[in-house]
Amino acid sequence: xxxxxxxxxxxxxxxxxxxxxxRTIGFGVIGVGTVGTGTIKVLLEHRRxxxxxxxxxxxxxxxxxxxxxxxxxxxxGPQVQTTTDWREVxxxxxxxxxxxxxGQLATARAIAFAALAAGKHLVTANKQLVAEYGVELVERSxxxxxxxxxxxxxAGGTPILHAIREGLAGEHxxxxxxxxxxxxxxxxTEVERRQCPFGEALAEAQQKxxxxxxxxxxxxxxxxxxxxxxxxxxxxxxxxxVREIPVQGIRRIEPIDFAxxxxxxxxxxxxxxxxxxxxxxxxxxxRPMMLPRGSQLAGIPGATNAVLLEGNKGGHxxxxxxxxxxxxxxxxxxxxxxxIARTMVxxxxxxxxxxxxxxxxxxxxxxxxxxxxxxxxxxxRDRPGILARVCGIFARHRINIDSVLQEPAPSKSRLPxxxxxxxxxxxxxxxxxxxxxxxPFLAEPPLVMPFAELP
Ligand SMILES: NC(=O)c1ccc[n+]([C@@H]2O[C@H](COP(=O)([O-])OP(=O)(O)OC[C@H]3O[C@@H](n4cnc5c(N)ncnc54)[C@H](OP(=O)(O)O)[C@@H]3O)[C@@H](O)[C@H]2O)c1
Numbered sequence: 001x002x003x004x005x006x007x008x009x010x011x012x013x014x015x016x017x018x019x020x021x022x023r024t025i026g027f028g029v030i031g032v033g034t035v036g037t038g039t040i041k042v043l044l045e046h047r048r049x050x051x052x053x054x055x056x057x058x059x060x061x062x063x064x065x066x067x068x069x070x071x072x073x074x075x076x077g078p079q080v081q082t083t084t085d086w087r088e089v090x091x092x093x094x095x096x097x098x099x100x101x102x103g104q105l106a107t108a109r110a111i112a113f114a115a116l117a118a119g120k121h122l123v124t125a126n127k128q129l130v131a132e133y134g135v136e137l138v139e140r141s142x143x144x145x146x147x148x149x150x151x152x153x154x155a156g157g158t159p160i161l162h163a164i165r166e167g168l169a170g171e172h173x174x175x176x177x178x179x180x181x182x183x184x185x186x187x188x189t190e191v192e193r194r195q196c197p198f199g200e201a202l203a204e205a206q207q208k209x210x211x212x213x214x215x216x217x218x219x220x221x222x223x224x225x226x227x228x229x230x231x232x233x234x235x236x237x238x239x240x241x242v243r244e245i246p247v248q249g250i251r252r253i254e255p256i257d258f259a260x261x262x263x264x265x266x267x268x269x270x271x272x273x274x275x276x277x278x279x280x281x282x283x284x285x286x287r288p289m290m291l292p293r294g295s296q297l298a299g300i301p302g303a304t305n306a307v308l309l310e311g312n313k314g315g316h317x318x319x320x321x322x323x324x325x326x327x328x329x330x331x332x333x334x335x336x337x338x339x340i341a342r343t344m345v346x347x348x349x350x351x352x353x354x355x356x357x358x359x360x361x362x363x364x365x366x367x368x369x370x371x372x373x374x375x376x377x378x379x380x381r382d383r384p385g386i387l388a389r390v391c392g393i394f395a396r397h398r399i400n401i402d403s404v405l406q407e408p409a410p411s412k413s414r415l416p417x418x419x420x421x422x423x424x425x426x427x428x429x430x431x432x433x434x435x436x437x438x439x440p441f442l443a444e445p446p447l448v449m450p451f452a453e454l455p
Pocket of ligand 1: 031033102125126127152156323325
């Protein structure tokens with residue numbers, strides 16, 4: 001059992017953080033893949049500067065991967081130990097900070113919980129771990145009086161979490177919107193720029209290393225969903241269950257959608273967003289949206305990430321930068337290590353990484369209650385009376401059509417056209433769209449995207 005020391009004047013004060021007063025701080029890296037290697041390389045390159053900032057030595061003691069002995073580590077130097085068993089890192093008395101970069105949920109959780117229980121400070125880049133177990137991690141880190149760093153989990157190399165948590169701790173946020181997945185933004189901007197089919201832009205993203213061989217996690221929006229869950233915790237103090245966040249990917253977006261979007265002076269981006277609504281509800285989602293062409297998020301190029309915050313007093317604040325990549329993300333990981341090391345040098349603890357001392361369970365607004373104007377793209381086998389049938393369905397559901405657009409198309413058997421709809425409650429729209437989906441002349445299911453009026 002830990003004992004609370006008595007001060008000279010008899011009052012009780014909490015024990016200092018583990019490692020307080022150290023002149024050399026040791027850390028270990030578990031997972032030596034893209035981010036692990038990036039982190040170590042950045043440390044080797046920036047060590048002198050980092051140590052000048054810290055005022056003490058920062059020693060990488062051990063690195064761990066299951067196949068570490070198959071990796072060429074000649075650039076690393078002999079003083080760093082290697083192991084294939086992460087438990088050795090967690091048990092090592094010379095290691096103060098454990099850096100978890102293995103990237104799967106079950107192992108990452110086992111490492112994180114074991115490290116905290118062993119009194120180690122923990123840094124992780126694992127968005128899934130933090131989105132699913134963030135509150136529990138924070139509670140355990142409090143219990144064991146250690147610090148937790150999560151900066152690399154959202155927007156990789158861009159320190160958005162620190163900015164929200166510390167730079168804007170006095171703000172009342174009303175909304176947060178982000179382009180949080182570089183792969184999908186790269187694909188969408190390429191489809192837009194070159195008017196190439198989605199599949200071609202995806203294949204190119206895979207070739208350039210922006211997309212995984214199995215791209216589902218990115219292009220179906222699941223990666224961005226973890227990140228918006230973390231942002232919702234930090235901006236609003238609400239712990240959202242990831243599976244409650246509705247998600248729509250970008251797989252069906254084609255050059256024709258950009259052609260129509262441009263006619264409407266808009267463009268298409270995958271937006272992860274959360275807004276506060278009346279009654280403490282949170283509207284939270286990941287979906288492709290039609291943005292005004294001149295808006296801030298519309299201008300985010302390629303694999304870049306961006307977060308747009310809306311605050312009661314400060315209005316809009318935007319941060320943009322590298323969202324992934326070994327070395328940019330390694331900088332974020334190391335920055336957490338440095339922050340924790342500072343607390344060990346000076347005493348005290350870091351700011352709680354989720355920004356709140358207490359959380360409320362989130363009250364997610366039913367998506368069906370959201371009201372928005374929308375874009376509907378239909379691809380039909382041409383015949384007379386199509387427009388009358390579709391308009392009839394909208395009229396029955398009391399949905400007003402704003403405009404009907406049709407670009408010239410080469411084939412009458414796959415003729416695309418677009419309708420823009422006035423603001424409508426989403427559940428009414430989805431009922432109407434279900435009915436339209438059953439019409440015999442449809443060549444593929446309708447594509448619906450809401451309009452977002454972002455600055
Ligand atoms: N890549 C990015 O740009 C980026 C950006 C932000 C955040 N992140 C996050 O950073 C984390 C790491 O991503 P990454 O891209 O670096 O992944 P990665 O390249 O797949 O690397 C993962 C590493 O973990 C090792 N590993 C897996 N299971 C292990 C185990 N049981 N024990 C020890 N080592 C194990 C793997 O090597 P062995 O197979 O040899 O064990 C590999 O070296 C993930 O949570 C990811 O979401 C990544």
